[in-house]
Amino acid sequence: MTKEVLPLGTIYVSPRVIATIAYQAALQSYGVVGLAHKNFFYGVSHKLVKDPLHGVEVHYDGVEIRIDIYIIVEYGTRISAVASSVRDTVRYQVEKALGLPVACVNVHVRGLRISEVD
Amino acid sequence: MRIEKERGQSPDHAPRAKEQVNGAVLKLMVEAGLTWLRTNQQIVNSLNVFPVPDGDTGTNMVLTMQAAYEEISNGKENNFGKVAHAIAHGALMGARGNSGVILSQIWRGFARAVDNIETLDVPTFVKALASARDTAYKGVVRPVEGTILTVIKDVATAAQEALPETNDLLQLLERIVKAADDSVQRTPELLPVLKEAGVVDSGGKGLFFILEGMLRYAKGMPLDAPTSTVMPIASMNLQRTMEIIEPGQDVEVVIDFRPYNKLDIETFYRDLEKMGTSIQLGEGDGIYRLHIHVSDGRQYEPIEYVKQVGIFTKVAMENLAAQMEQSEEKSGIAQLTLAPVEPGQIAAVAVAPGPGIARVFASLGAAAIVHGGQTMNPSTQEILSAFENLPTDKIVILPNNKNIIRTAEAAKELTVKKVAVIPSRSVPQGLAAIMHLSPHEDFNTVISEMEEALLQVETGEITRATRSVEIDGISVKEGEFIALHNGNLVAASSSLKDITLELLQIAHADHFELITLFYGKDLTKQEANQIADEIRFAYPEQEIEVQDGGQPHYYFIISIE
Numbered sequence: 001m002t003k004e005v006l007p008l009g010t011i012y013v014s015p016r017v018i019a020t021i022a023y024q025a026a027l028q029s030y031g032v033v034g035l036a037h038k039n040f041f042y043g044v045s046h047k048l049v050k051d052p053l054h055g056v057e058v059h060y061d062g063v064e065i066r067i068d069i070y071i072i073v074e075y076g077t078r079i080s081a082v083a084s085s086v087r088d089t090v091r092y093q094v095e096k097a098l099g100l101p102v103a104c105v106n107v108h109v110r111g112l113r114i115s116e117v118d
Numbered sequence: 119m120r121i122e123k124e125r126g127q128s129p130d131h132a133p134r135a136k137e138q139v140n141g142a143v144l145k146l147m148v149e150a151g152l153t154w155l156r157t158n159q160q161i162v163n164s165l166n167v168f169p170v171p172d173g174d175t176g177t178n179m180v181l182t183m184q185a186a187y188e189e190i191s192n193g194k195e196n197n198f199g200k201v202a203h204a205i206a207h208g209a210l211m212g213a214r215g216n217s218g219v220i221l222s223q224i225w226r227g228f229a230r231a232v233d234n235i236e237t238l239d240v241p242t243f244v245k246a247l248a249s250a251r252d253t254a255y256k257g258v259v260r261p262v263e264g265t266i267l268t269v270i271k272d273v274a275t276a277a278q279e280a281l282p283e284t285n286d287l288l289q290l291l292e293r294i295v296k297a298a299d300d301s302v303q304r305t306p307e308l309l310p311v312l313k314e315a316g317v318v319d320s321g322g323k324g325l326f327f328i329l330e331g332m333l334r335y336a337k338g339m340p341l342d343a344p345t346s347t348v349m350p351i352a353s354m355n356l357q358r359t360m361e362i363i364e365p366g367q368d369v370e371v372v373i374d375f376r377p378y379n380k381l382d383i384e385t386f387y388r389d390l391e392k393m394g395t396s397i398q399l400g401e402g403d404g405i406y407r408l409h410i411h412v413s414d415g416r417q418y419e420p421i422e423y424v425k426q427v428g429i430f431t432k433v434a435m436e437n438l439a440a441q442m443e444q445s446e447e448k449s450g451i452a453q454l455t456l457a458p459v460e461p462g463q464i465a466a467v468a469v470a471p472g473p474g475i476a477r478v479f480a481s482l483g484a485a486a487i488v489h490g491g492q493t494m495n496p497s498t499q500e501i502l503s504a505f506e507n508l509p510t511d512k513i514v515i516l517p518n519n520k521n522i523i524r525t526a527e528a529a530k531e532l533t534v535k536k537v538a539v540i541p542s543r544s545v546p547q548g549l550a551a552i553m554h555l556s557p558h559e560d561f562n563t564v565i566s567e568m569e570e571a572l573l574q575v576e577t578g579e580i581t582r583a584t585r586s587v588e589i590d591g592i593s594v595k596e597g598e599f600i601a602l603h604n605g606n607l608v609a610a611s612s613s614l615k616d617i618t619l620e621l622l623q624i625a626h627a628d629h630f631e632l633i634t635l636f637y638g639k640d641l642t643k644q645e646a647n648q649i650a651d652e653i654r655f656a657y658p659e660q661e662i663e664v665q666d667g668g669q670p671h672y673y674f675i676i677s678i679e
Contacts, residue, residue: 030216
């Protein structure tokens with residue numbers, strides 16, 4: 001739970017909110033075709049997730065927000081470029097929405113989707 | 119320029135009214151697209167507001183296209199399909215950034231449709247563009263319209279519509295460049311964030327430049343002078359142009375003017391290019407704003423020139439070299455988000471020796487930061503002015519250095535506000551204290567809680583000896599690393615790693631829970647992490663944190679709590 005103490009009251013933001021913002025940002029990111037389950041073994045049977053909390057982990061230790069995000073990438077794209085743009089987009093969107101700094105975004109590429117074979 | 123030369127040598131390569139082209143022509147076209155994109159790179163960069171406004175779209179697209187071109191630059195291949203595949207491969211390997219990845223997918227789809235094709239004709243070109251669009255759209259779950267994706271879609275549609283009307287590739291290229299241009303102009307209607315910023319989409323504009331470069335080459339137009347554009351004044355980002363100071367172009371001149379007659383943009387650009395670089399022209403309500411970099415001594419030339427074409431309303435001149443230094447200095451402080459203060463609350467003023475430490479204090483609720491520390495003590499006036507304007511009368515000061523405590527006490531005498539100096543002798547003490555800052559609580563209670571907190575933390579500092587000396591039985595040679603535990607000299611060594619471990623041992627770090635290392639500006643993150651790893655190995659029970667402190671002189675400031 002992130003907390004911002006303001007003069008007229010305190011605003012609490014739950015990790016689910018942050019996860020949802022990150023989820024939306026990742027899905028709009030080019031090259032990402034879905035989010036995967038963060039638990040690898042569970043993920044094999046549930047490859048794509050709809051619930052943001054399953055594909056995104058949000059850690060808040062009272063000082064900074066850390067995000068782990070698990071993605072499936074389109075085969076044939078440059079994975080490092082896709083992953084770094086996910087990282088930048090997620091950080092930017094979360095910081096923009098919450099006004100709180102994000103310390104780090106770790107992107108885990110959990111699979112490739114092959115839609116076209118060259 | 120290379121293209122001109124090559125074309126001069128083999129004039130039959132210029133595809134005028136061509137029904138078919140081979141791989142060698144494709145190579146020249148790609149080079150032309152890359153050249154034109156590179157020429158207009160800054161324009162594309164300046165438009166970048168989506169998905170992250172970091173001003174690198176143009177650079178990323180150029181690097182991607184360059185990797186694509188390098189794949190074919192030395193080849194003598196004439197087979198169109200093979201050249202296209204090589205381009206797609208190069209673009210994939212060199213893809214940079216969001217727009218670069220999309221560009222590589224466009225090439226991949228394009229190449230797939232021309233597999234095994236010896237020469238390209240109009241129907242194949244149309245089919246290849248459709249395939250490029252399809253592949254590009256497959257790479258994302260939620261395509262955002264108003265981006266490069268929309269532009270390739272509109273290009274493919276325009277090509278499809280032109281198919282029954284022409285079998286001339288040049289005519290087709292003209293149609294799609296027009297379609298790309300129109301599509302780019304429509305992007306703000308589709309993507310609100312673009313409209314808000316008053317720009318068109320950067321990636322889409324980049325794709326347009328690639329296509330237009332091909333067309334310009336086919337028509338024999340030059341590719342080395344940036345396109346003469348006028349952008350809305352609101353979207354002129356003069357901040358970013360500072361990053362690209364060309365040697366010798368030291369003075370930035372910005373002139374606002376109202377032209378007598380309609381401005382001839384082409385001539386205007388051509389004349390100004392003789393005077394300087396980084397030319398940008400903006401327009402809003404009939405007022406034009408010219409931005410140009412010129413060398414020192416020539417700064418009056420653009421003004422004289424503008425006087426011939428219109429009446430200038432305002433001139434601003436800045437020395438770029440000096441500006442750069444200043445912005446570097448400021449960059450550490452500028453990003454700080456300080457805690458807001460309401461009347462009646464307790465506001466904390468912290469003295470921080472480095473930008474990283476300042477950020478940590480700010481994130482913990484400091485309402486003002488004064489920069490200073492060992493060998494750069496802030497003056498009483500600096501501390502005073504940090505809090506005089508805060509809208510509250512209850513102030514706590516964290517000096518965070520034993521030499522600054524007295525200065526802070528002096529500030530107390532010069533104000534009518536209620537000021538308490540928490541005698542924090544080090545950064546870790548200051549951090550421990552600010553953790554107990556509750557802005558709404560009773561002033562005296564907060565002060566005593568903060569003062570108590572000072573004792574709950576051990577401070578370690580590692581710096582270099584400035585002279586040889588013997589203190590408390592420890593002899594130190596000049597230049598050696600020395601370790602201070604709560605301000606007392608405890609060890610000296612020539613190895614930073616050894617002395618850090620020794621210091622932790624002396625401080626009984628194994629009795630504590632958390633060790634935070636603030637590394638100074640003389641260490642890289644990597645070096646700091648290496649030492650942190652050694653510490654993790656030696657202290658498996660303790661949690662080790664590494665923070666960029668950015669302080670001078672001190673390699674590490676260590677908080678043990």
